[in-house]
Every structure is written in C-alpha cells, then in structure tokens.
Amino acid sequence: MELFTPDFGLIFWMFVAFAVLFFVLYKWGWPVIIKGIESRADLIDKGVEYAQNAKEQLDHAREEAEKYIVDARRQQAEMLREADKMKTQIIEDARMAAQKEAQKVMDAAKVSIEQERKEAELSFRNEVSAFALDIAAKVVRNEMKDQKAQSRLVDSLLDDMEKQN
Amino acid sequence: MHLLMNMKKAVLILTMLVMAFSFPGGIKASDGGDAGKIDPKEIIFEHLGDGYGWEVPFNHHKRMPLPIIVFGKDGLHCFSSSRLAEGKEYRDGDAVFKIAGKDSKYKGKVVEMVDGEEYRPWDFSITKNVCGVFIAVILVMWSVLAVARWHKRMAMKAPRKVVGIIEALISFIYDGVIRPTLKDRAQKFAPYLLSVFFFILYMNLLGLIVIFPGGANLTGNIAVTLVLSILTFLVTNLFGTKHYWKEVLWPDVPMWLKVPIPIMPVIEIFGVFTKPAALTVRLFANMLGGHMIVIVLTLLIFIFAAMGPVVTGATTVMSVFFSIFMLLIDVLVSFIQAYVFTMLSTLFISFGQEHGHEQHEKGAEQLQPQIIENK
Structure with a gap:
C-alpha cells in the first residue's frame, strides 16, 4: 500500500519546500503582517478611546452649556424680579412723595384757611363790636335824652367806682 | 432561494454532462479497455496515489x-x-x-x-505530489506576501477583498489560537504555526480541485503529514524548557510510580512520540477519507452501468448529488483539519514552553478528546 508507506522523495521535497516557504515567510511575510495587524489594532483602540473621550467631553460640554443656560435663565428671572420690585418701589416712592407733597399743600391750605378764618373772625368781631357800639351809642343816646336819667347813670357809675376803691 | 434554484440548475446540468460523457466512456472501457471490467480498488488508489506525470482531463493516456x-x-x-x-x-x-x-x-x-x-x-x-507541494508553496507565498506588501503600502487602511479574507484567516489563527495558548511567546512561534496552517489549508483545497493546479492528493498522503508533524515535534522538543523535560523524565507523581520500575517516565516519553504520530494520522486519514468517499460515489455510476440505463441514470443523479454534497463538506473539512493541526501543534509547542505548574497540561488533556469527538 503506497499510501501508508511514506515515499522518500516526497518527504525530501516536502522538507525542502516547507523550509523555503518558512524561510521566505519568516523573513518577509509574517512579521510585517503581524506587526501591521497589531499596530492597526492599536490604532483602532486608540481611535475608539479618543472617540469615547471626545463623546464624553461633548456630553460634558453639553451639560455645562445646559448649566449655563439654566444659570442665565435664573439670573434673568432674578433680574426681572428685581426690576419689578424696583418698579413697584419707585412707584410707591413716587406715590409717597406725591402724598407728602399733597399733604403739605393741604396743610398749608389748612393753615391759610385757618388764618383767613381767624382774620375773618377778627374783622367780623371788630365790625360786630363797631355795630354794637353804634347800636349802644344809639340806645344810650335815646336813653340819655332826659337829664334825670343822665344823672342817675352818673350816680350809679360813681357808686361802682366807689365800691371798687 | 435564488441560490438554491441556481444550485438545482447546476446539479441538473452537471448530471446531464456526466451522463453524456459517462456512456461512451463506459462502452469503450468494456469494448477494448485494459481489463474489460472496472477494478474500483485500482482506480481509487491510482487517483489517491502519486504518479510521474499529471493527468489531463478527459484523457486516460x-x-x-x-x-x-x-x-x-x-x-x-x-x-x-x-x-x-x-x-x-x-x-x-x-x-x-x-x-x-x-x-x-x-x-x-x-x-x-x-x-x-x-x-x-x-x-x-x-512527481505529481511534489509538483503539487510546490504549487501550494508558491500560492501560499504569493498570497501571504501580497498581504505583507499591502501592509507595507497602506498600513492603516481597512483590508478588503482577498487581502481581507487572508487577513481574517491570519487573525483567526493568530488571535484565536496562537496568542491565547502561547501568551507572550506567541510572536516567536507564530511564523511557523501560521505557515503550517496556510500550507495545509492550501494543500487541502488544491486537493479538491479535480484538474491541473489541483488534483494531487497531498494532505491525504502520509509523507506530507509526516513531515509536518515531524517539524512540530522538532519545534516542540528543541525549544522545550527545563520544566518540560523534567515533566517528561521525572513527572510529578507518587514515588512508587517512578522508582523501582519507571512507569510514568516511560509513558511520558512514549507520549512525546505519540503526539506527532497522532497529528500525522489525523490529518492524513481525514483528508484521505474525504477524497475516497467522493471517488467511490463517482465510481458507483460505473459499477452500476452494467445494470441497464434506468439504474445507471438513477445512480448517476444520486452519485453526483452526494459527490457535490461531500465536496462541499470537504471544503469545510479542509479548513477544519488545517485549523485542528495548527491548534494541536500550538498546544504541543505550548507544553514545551511550560515554566509554572501543570495547569496547562490538564486543560490540554481535556481539550484533546473533545476535538477527536468533534471530528
């Protein structure tokens, strides 16, 4: 059975052929390929890592931006609120000032009215007293038409003066 | 679905072709052929054996x-x-x-x-087989050097087409077998193991092609597989560490197993030689078996040719169908056998590289029967 008895020539050539194959590939084949594959794998790994980092950073940046936006919004709201407060404050102040002014004007008016009134009262009194004196003079003149009555009055007045002294 | 239709069509055409060629041939053989009757054993071993000169299609002389x-x-x-x-x-x-x-x-x-x-x-x-070996060597060199050249020229591009296929095979073996087994020593032994893998794979596939560049039954020849396993044997033992030799000559077993009669050392030394023997026979027998089945299936047509056209026709259809089926399986087997040979070589070399304790040995012992069962 030829198949089960190895043939010397074939063994010899097989050795030679494999030796040549191995030598050539050992020299110019496998190291280049293995190095190539490994360095490419490294490159891919690095690329993936880089991409992951970039994505992380991007996510981070997005977060940051969101934070800034939220912050800005809060600030804006605060400012608006402040402005609102200031507005009401100003209005309030203005109203207060106006009120004060009005009060002052009113007070002044009151005072002047009072004065006017007093003056009016005084002049009225003076007039009333003038009228009263006039009336009294007229009455006294009517009363003192007769002599008797005049002396009686002088007597009583003198009596009063005596009593006082 | 489309593929299946195409395949059906191809099978039909092939069947018709085979019938067209087989009838005149068969008649001629019985008319004035060498022996008049077909001798299957002769034909099988003529096809599987070596020869001075390479057969030409459709011509027996x-x-x-x-x-x-x-x-x-x-x-x-x-x-x-x-x-x-x-x-x-x-x-x-x-x-x-x-x-x-x-x-x-x-x-x-x-x-x-x-x-x-x-x-x-x-x-x-x-001879035909030596020439076949040279063709395989040239093809392996050509394809591997093409990939190497590609790597030098455009190192960081993604490999495509043929380069991609070969590179996928390389990383399948290197990252899948060599590196996990040999760890930091992978780079040292990778050239040998990768060369062996591609050499066997190409020889297996060439053996499946019927006409000229293929057709030589290389890995189904014991000389070829013997040389390959002798090389693995040499690499294993020449690069073997002190620990490996200690494990062989003075294994870590109870004293009574080695002192009066050195049972374990004898078994271990025997094991050193049975490993390459197993490698030889496994590859040889698997490839030979595959080829033999295809040839026998084809021969059935001629054996049944004597029984009339109806039987011959039926046999032809069945034989061609099963032959194609077997050849497709053989494509798979070609790859698996190259892979198994490389894996076992890696394993044996890794035994020789041991420094620590026998953890690897146990793992390997479990792995080996599994592979045989898978086969």
Whole structure:
C-alpha cells in the first residue's frame, strides 16, 4: 500500500519546500503582517478611546452649556424680579412723595384757611363790636335824652367806682 | 432561494454532462479497455496515489510530463517522465529505467533494471505530489506576501477583498489560537504555526480541485503529514524548557510510580512520540477519507452501468448529488483539519514552553478528546 508507506522523495521535497516557504515567510511575510495587524489594532483602540473621550467631553460640554443656560435663565428671572420690585418701589416712592407733597399743600391750605378764618373772625368781631357800639351809642343816646336819667347813670357809675376803691 | 434554484440548475446540468460523457466512456472501457471490467480498488488508489506525470482531463493516456530525478547505481539521472509513459523502458547511458509493473513490489515506481532484476534507485523525482507541494508553496507565498506588501503600502487602511479574507484567516489563527495558548511567546512561534496552517489549508483545497493546479492528493498522503508533524515535534522538543523535560523524565507523581520500575517516565516519553504520530494520522486519514468517499460515489455510476440505463441514470443523479454534497463538506473539512493541526501543534509547542505548574497540561488533556469527538 503506497499510501501508508511514506515515499522518500516526497518527504525530501516536502522538507525542502516547507523550509523555503518558512524561510521566505519568516523573513518577509509574517512579521510585517503581524506587526501591521497589531499596530492597526492599536490604532483602532486608540481611535475608539479618543472617540469615547471626545463623546464624553461633548456630553460634558453639553451639560455645562445646559448649566449655563439654566444659570442665565435664573439670573434673568432674578433680574426681572428685581426690576419689578424696583418698579413697584419707585412707584410707591413716587406715590409717597406725591402724598407728602399733597399733604403739605393741604396743610398749608389748612393753615391759610385757618388764618383767613381767624382774620375773618377778627374783622367780623371788630365790625360786630363797631355795630354794637353804634347800636349802644344809639340806645344810650335815646336813653340819655332826659337829664334825670343822665344823672342817675352818673350816680350809679360813681357808686361802682366807689365800691371798687 | 435564488441560490438554491441556481444550485438545482447546476446539479441538473452537471448530471446531464456526466451522463453524456459517462456512456461512451463506459462502452469503450468494456469494448477494448485494459481489463474489460472496472477494478474500483485500482482506480481509487491510482487517483489517491502519486504518479510521474499529471493527468489531463478527459484523457486516460496522455499525461503532462514531469521531471524524473534518480540516483541510480552509476549516479544522477534526469529525464522527462514522458519517456517512461505506458510501460516504455528508457536507456540513459548504461542505466535502463522503467516504471515497475503491477506485479512488482515497487508497483508504479521508477526502477532501474540491473541484470533483469528490478532495483529501486534513490528517487528525487518531481512527481505529481511534489509538483503539487510546490504549487501550494508558491500560492501560499504569493498570497501571504501580497498581504505583507499591502501592509507595507497602506498600513492603516481597512483590508478588503482577498487581502481581507487572508487577513481574517491570519487573525483567526493568530488571535484565536496562537496568542491565547502561547501568551507572550506567541510572536516567536507564530511564523511557523501560521505557515503550517496556510500550507495545509492550501494543500487541502488544491486537493479538491479535480484538474491541473489541483488534483494531487497531498494532505491525504502520509509523507506530507509526516513531515509536518515531524517539524512540530522538532519545534516542540528543541525549544522545550527545563520544566518540560523534567515533566517528561521525572513527572510529578507518587514515588512508587517512578522508582523501582519507571512507569510514568516511560509513558511520558512514549507520549512525546505519540503526539506527532497522532497529528500525522489525523490529518492524513481525514483528508484521505474525504477524497475516497467522493471517488467511490463517482465510481458507483460505473459499477452500476452494467445494470441497464434506468439504474445507471438513477445512480448517476444520486452519485453526483452526494459527490457535490461531500465536496462541499470537504471544503469545510479542509479548513477544519488545517485549523485542528495548527491548534494541536500550538498546544504541543505550548507544553514545551511550560515554566509554572501543570495547569496547562490538564486543560490540554481535556481539550484533546473533545476535538477527536468533534471530528
């Protein structure tokens, strides 16, 4: 059975052929390929890592931006609120000032009215007293038409003066 | 679905072709053929065996001539195999050569006729198988160097097409087998193991192609697998560490197993040689079996040819169908056997590289039967 008895020539050539194959590939084949594959794998790994980092950073940046936006919004709201407060404050102040002014004007008016009134009262009194004196003079003149009555009055007045002294 | 239709069509056409060719051939064989009757064993071993000259399709007599190189009684002789075709004798100087006949013990080999006696010279002929080995070597070199050149030229691009396929195979073996097994020593042994893998794979696939560049039954020849496993044996033992030799000669087992009668060392030393033997036989037997089944299936057509056209027709359809099926399986087996050979080689080499304790050994022992079962 030829198949089960190895043939010397074939063994010899097989050795030679494999030796040549191995030598050539050992020299110019496998190291280049293995190095190539490994360095490419490294490159891919690095690329993936880089991409992951970039994505992380991007996510981070997005977060940051969101934070800034939220912050800005809060600030804006605060400012608006402040402005609102200031507005009401100003209005309030203005109203207060106006009120004060009005009060002052009113007070002044009151005072002047009072004065006017007093003056009016005084002049009225003076007039009333003038009228009263006039009336009294007229009455006294009517009363003192007769002599008797005049002396009686002088007597009583003198009596009063005596009593006082 | 489309593929299936195409395949069905292809099977039909092939069947018709085979029928068209087989009938005249069969009739001719029975008319004035060599023996009149088909001898399956003869045909099988002729197809699986080696030969001086390469068969030409559709012709049983013409062969592509190959050089015959022999060291006879009086030195080197070199001539074309066409001079010995069909039993002719060839006289080169004083020496007379011929191919031994069927009854000789050197059947089918070149012999020198010395005083009417057959004498077998040292035969370094470029036979069909040697030529096939050279073709495989050239193809492996060409494809691997192409990938290497590609790597030099455009290192950081993604490999595509053929380069991509070869690279996928390389990383399948390197990242899948060599690196996990040999760890930091992977780079040292990778060239050998990758060369072995691609060499076996290409030889297996070439063996499945019927006509010229293929057709030589290389890995189904014990000489080829023997050389490969001897190389693995040499690499394992020449690069073996001190620890490996200690494990072989003075294994870590109870004293009574080694002192009066060295049972374990003998078993271990035996194991050193059975490993390459197993490698040899496994690859050889698997590939031979695959080829044999395909040839037998094809031969069935001719064996049944005597039973009338209906039986022949039915057998032809079945045989072609099963042959194609077997050939497709053989494509898979070609790959698996190359893979298994490389994996076992890696494993054996890794035994020789051991420094620590026998953890690896146990893992390997479990792995090996599993592989055999898978097969």
